[in-house]
Amino acid sequence: MEVEEENRALKDQVFQLTDQLATKQSLKHDGERYWIVKDGSLDGPFCSACWDIDKKLVRMRNWQLPEGEIAYVCDYCGSHRKKAHR
Numbered sequence: 888m889e890v891e892e893e894n895r896a897l898k899d900q901v902f903q904l905t906d907q908l909a910t911k912q913s914l915k916h917d918g919e920r921y922w923i924v925k926d927g928s929l930d931g932p933f934c935s936a937c938w939d940i941d942k943k944l945v946r947m948r949n950w951q952l953p954e955g956e957i958a959y960v961c962d963y964c965g966s967h968r969k970k971a972h973r
Contacts, residue, residue, distance in 0.1 A: 914933075914938070915929065916935065920933060920934065920947060921933040933945060933947060934946075934963065934964060936964050943963070945961055945963045947960060948962065
């Protein structure tokens, strides 16, 4: 029974590490935030602080600023990323 539990735990760990590696390989960093390359297009943005520190892929939301710029806000860690409005 103990060997079965250890085997299951090791299989879970291998699955998690394989998934994390696949995610890492699909990430593109633009200098401020991460994007996932999917089928030739970009999905995101995702918070660079959350990924770099906790390996959590947290989607950022756009927040329109009065100056006409867009701030990318991470509700999880509170990081703000700014870019010029396109």
